[in-house]
Amino acid sequence: MMLARRIGGKLGGLLLTLFLASLLVFFSRFLVPGDPIRFLLRGRKPSAEAIELVRAQFGLDLPVWQQYVNWVTGMLQGDFGRSLQYRQDVSTVIGERLPVTLGLVVMSGILIGVIGLASGIIASLNRGKPLDRSILIGLTVLGAIPSFVGSIVLIAIFAVQLGWFPTFGSGEGFLDRIYHLVLPSIALALVFVVLVGKVTRSSMVEQLGREHVEVATSRGLRRAVVIRRHVFRNAIGPILTVSGMLVAGLIVASTIVEAAFGLAGIGSLLVASVDRLDFPVVQAIVLLVVAAFVVVNGIIDVLEPWIDPRSAAGGSAR
């Protein structure tokens, strides 16, 4: 009962966040100097009636609040409006490109999880030793490689010089898609691997110093068991929290990687749409990113009592 209330409260908070974010996203466009109509009618002498026609067609003639309500209700029904640029439903435009970005994000996510956790755990178990230091230095340097630099280097070496990977496109079919996304997901993962690695390390180190770990050791549990059951298990919380915060960042960072690898995901769509004042698309993507953030963090919040039973009681974590 307490738990249900707590989860309800958390979800309410997240929905409020989503609502406020939608306000921000929707009304920001009224700060834009350019008139989207101008773009719609590019290359033509627009007559007043033509402008009105287009305005009505895209619902730009309604009062602002009405536009917002229409927008939100539409979106709740899966109607994201119509792209000015592609003359198509935004949901179609985004829907076609979403799988690429999702694939990219999922593959990077796996890389980030595996490499980040592994490096963090190994470093923490060897803290103060040369291995720890090398991992830390390695992570610091890797983390300093912006994804566009990483992309260029990866393309130059593995796609062009060695020819191991394709230079463009996102492939068709499951395996081909994975093959095509290997390099981009590595480039995307770089910075995030470092963040996860460092959080893992410090969270593990913190837990390693805890007395209950010593207690477990003193009771004759093998080191591997102690690490798994008492150190890693307890270190998961902060790692998950940080990972949750990173999800939205990962989607946004894919803009750069998609641009560099010429992938048709929603990241490159976002940049193109920003450039062309295609507001419905920009708004939908931004809101999608925010929603992804809210959903992932909502899941993590809901999971929290299982990860840290104390939080269910409302006590302070750790």
Next chain:
Amino acid sequence: MSAPTPTLAVRMMRGPRLKRAASWYFVSLGVLAVMTLAAVFAPFIAPYDPNLVNLSAVHQSPSIAHWLGTDSLGRDTLSRMIFGARTALLGPLLVVVFSTILGILLGLVAGWRGGWLDAVLGRFFDVIFAFPSLLIAIMAVALFGKGLVAPVIAMSIAYAPFVARLTRQLILSERSRPYVSAYRVQGFSGPWIALRRVLPNVTPIVGAQSTLNFGYVLAELAGLSFLGLGVQAPTADWGAMINEAQAGLVGGYFLPAIVPAVAVVIVVVAVNIIGEELSDRIGGGVPA
């Protein structure tokens, strides 16, 4: 009745690490100092006008005349690197300074004042957290046009909640410490304690953490330039230079792209080393 000492693990960690890391710390400080000096005195140091086009000397390899060669317009890469350091360093610096000031103020208000104000600010932070900084920067570019100004303002806002949340947390834990109660009992006013005593105790930790943002901001601003949404040509900027030089890569002209890329990596590494070392040092001075 035993004294609460910082956990042994923490102390153990600090001991050996500090000494070894220190040399890298000073190297990093040196690197950053050199870059900063180069940026400040760019007009005196740079051998050429960074925008001087020489169509008869494009894509030259390094030579005595052009130490780092020339780009697709025959401009001197070294000179552009030196001038590029200005935007590369200034942007992140401004973001770090603004976001730190803004974040500390908001965090102080939220943490010290508490109550509904804390709740409102907390909600505001939550909303901003849902917008990754690069996304906010891209939106700002869409709204206010390209260049350094819009992204810097946007990223200052994007990063402020991180600073604010840390500040708030520190303020909260600091506020619950008996020394704050002791000041109250002595008759000091709340604002005085907050501003004159608690804030100075919190600022160095927050500042050190903020330093770490510098690297991220630099990379993100460069990424924005790379997308063509940031600093605009012909202004020399490392990210924009990489963007411009990308076309040359197909022709095998790697240098104009690699030089700024390496510079970005070096600065980010240096700043991270400095930030971590500072956090370590400052964090060690305050009882945990």
Next chain:
Amino acid sequence: AQEEGGGGIEWEMTTQTAAPSGDIDSFSWASYAEPYTLDYAYAFDYADNQVLANVCESLLRLNPDFTLTPGLAESFEHPDPLTWVYNIRPGVTFHDGTPLTAADAVASMSRIIDPAVGASWYSVYQNVVSIEQTGDMQVTVKTGIPDSQFNLGMGGSAGVIESAATLAAAGTDYGNSSGGVNCTGPFSLDKWQQGESITLKRNDNYWDTDLTAKSAEVKIVFINDATARVNALKSGDVDGSWMIPMEGVTQLQSSGAGEMYYGLNTAVSNLVISNLDGPLGDPNVRKALLMAIDRQGIVDAAYKGVGEVTDVHTTKSVWVGASDAAVTAAFDGVEDYPYDLEAAKKLVEDAGVAGEELVFVTAPIGNDFNVIAQATAAAGAAIGLKVTIQTVTPNAYTTLFSDPSAREGVDLFYTSWYLSSPDPLEMYGVLRTGEFSNYGNWSNPEFDALVTEALGIDDPAERSAVTAQAQALANAELPWLPLFTGPTTMFLGKRITGVAPSVAYLYYPWAATIGAR
């Protein structure tokens, strides 16, 4: 190292590549961008048109040599200066199997002048007053004033005929990736994978057996990044592409993956003068600026030397049907503007505008934009004018061409202006007083009179003599500063051949000609 910079590329013009040895199952082609639409009413850019040209056909056909021959109109008549009668070809079917009728033609053409559609090709129809079906297979178009250019425009997207039923059914989704198109071309639209590729399938019922596609399938992949595009061509992932980034040409040639071709083009690179109230209001200052720009340097730096400096606004390729005398007059009888800083400086000083400021707007679209902006700034500096470069988004740059308010405070910008019809008059029509694309509001009554006169002349040879005079005037006055012309570039991989490298690929079903090497 010195060599690298100046090292140009050896190039020669090709009109036709070797004939294919036979059919091919499929080939892939790289496009620098995804089409925004395949709706002919909006297809106004390289990316849109190079795909559309293979799927949809026009009343007339613009051939690779820039001649016009009958297309979906079997023949046309011009009974009086205000009337154009098109006889629709019988026995043609759309991709869905329905037959082509005059009603389809009326519906397709009427869309262009429908304000609710807001077509990009409206200017071709600007003088049209009515489009009517005058027989089972006949359409009659009436114009308000004599307009020789209308008929020439029927070879481009403005003349595309789409099934009226499809237009009605698809509604606003017509031409996008979900609505698709239903035309008569040698290929039909098979699959449009957004952001990735468009796949075309051979139309086995194509009416023109000479142009039946030699490939069962064409996959046009969108690769925005120049580096990636070159890499894809080099590695053989993609068989060919138009518009090759010049930086990559050396690599492509040495890779042995295929062959570079240079062919007919109609584009001239110009600096548009958008403010005649400033220092550039004085023709001598315009001349001075042109003479101060190192145009050969630009061609060398931005295009590896592939291109030629020009002093006029058209290429010889569009002077189809012109008299030899007219061509000579138009190209040899005009003033040269050699690179001469001293003379240019003097002109500026004489005009008394030294030290004044010019605003040059550019966008990060390609290296050539960059080079030209920088070279113009350098030229200005050399003759005592301060050229400020303002970089805007590609979109904002696009609005320069559509929105007068976007041009406020702007003195110059760069454009590569290509012609879609085989007549230089298309270019000069634009520069008349009050024309929409006369961005600087340049006005010369003598010029206006010449162009209007030419528009009314139906005989191309006769017309060309008048057009030549207009060209000479524009050359003397320089409402725009012509910089250079370059060939259409194309790369063909080792598997394919047969296509003619010509800018006509924007309207001619080029992919149908490609078969196995």
Next chain:
Amino acid sequence: MTLLDISELTLDLPNGNRLLDGISLRIDAGETVGLVGESGSGKSLTARAVIGLLPDGARTSGSVRLGQTEVLGASVTQLLDLRRHTASMIFQDPRAGINPMRTIGDHLTEALRLCEGKSTAEAKTRATELLAAVRLPRPDDHMNQYPHELSGGMLQRVMIAGALTSSPQLLICDEPTTALDVTTQAEIVAVLAEQRASRGMGMLFITHDLNLAASLCDRVYVMSAGRVEEHGTARAVFGSPQTPYTRRLIEATPSIALSAAETAELAQRESAPAVAGGAQAAEPMLEVEGLCKSYRRRGKAPVDAVKSISVSIPRGGALGVVGESGSGKSTLARMIVGLESADAGGIRVDGRDRTTVPHTRAERLAHARSVQMVFQDPYLSLDPRIAAGRSIEDALRLHSKLDSRAARSRVLELLDQVGLAAQYADARPRTLSGGQRQRVAIARALAIEPDVLVMDEATSALDVSVQAQVLDLVADIRTERGLTVLFISHDLAVVRRVCEETVVMKSGEVVERGQSVQLLAAPQHPYTRLLLDSIPRPAWESDARESAAANA
């Protein structure tokens, strides 16, 4: 049979610091050995060395034989075997020692399941038995509970049960009751003694509380700075300490045993019961009337921290407040110093109303001059960034118009009064020891020259010897300045050293009040009696008492 034999154990850190220096210690089967000494003397290190838990990179010499095995240099499997079968350890803080993210059941059964290979059901049965053995009320329910759902005392029982799962021959207890209340401590000690007896285990019992060691141990070792200072039977060591260090330690340890003079005085007073009226005649300096405070927490029942408390202290008097954790002592103190507002009731200091939390500057300063406070934790009650002298100077200058020179000399004067040399004026708190910090805090409170000084557990965080010094200091200041003191502590023995009057609090209420000595001699309220009985006494003394009681 010798269970544990440590001889000449020396432990050095990689940086050359010698933490243990030639420790020799022996425990026979079934014997309880105490290890006492001040904080940092190396007690825990010694204990951990027994089960092979050494600091990273530490170098050792000497030998530690546990049963038949040499621990130093033992292989991993040998060590695991020792930990599983021979020795178990109970740690100081049960809250830190049990994984907060796993259930009690998991904590108890994991060793059985993962080390002994018992089935889940078997392990569960055994664990439930053990929980019952350590007298937890609902063993079956507790198995599924998380640590945060249990109190400290219950957790320590869980910890003990956990240590007993492996039926060890030696039980090492590292200050197992330090984090607990006296009453709880008594219960835990009882459980330990019971288990020891029923299982015939040897026990190494570490504590800083000499009384506790005396009550439980057969023999004791006294440690100081990594060495064993003295050892022998408990009675011998505490009865006739041989080294000055042990002697000092014993002297500093507060005791509730009444001295002969006190007993005499008490007897005298009992014969003339009306004398008390004399003290009440004087105008009280601090007067608290019907004070109430309850904390409202969101979504939970409110906590009545203080329920209608009335106390008063005559001018120059000292009142002790004792009570277990959570009884509302601190809340009372915080209301008196104006950190917290009262729900009802009134506070008067020197006749002036001080009930409300001050708001204006004038109110704040006036309130501050009325009452000052010394806080429990000397490590957190000084601003880490501000030098000792500076913090005193801040207070001085807020309350007087002294120029900086005068303020400075006043600071030195105050430091001198609390027994700190002038050089400490510039010291950062971090560089000061706990006792020194608490002196600075006292000097800072005195700088304002308050009417009343509230000390909330001001010595709880200090070692006994340091505590004794600070208590002496307070006594000195009282006699010198006639300061009125409200002294809060959970330790009756400490309170009675400072205060002539004492109140006992329980769940926000005063359950008993009276002269300190009288309270000790003849507690009226059952809770006070429980409190007194819980205080450990040397085994031989309680024997004597019991026999005395039997005689009566």
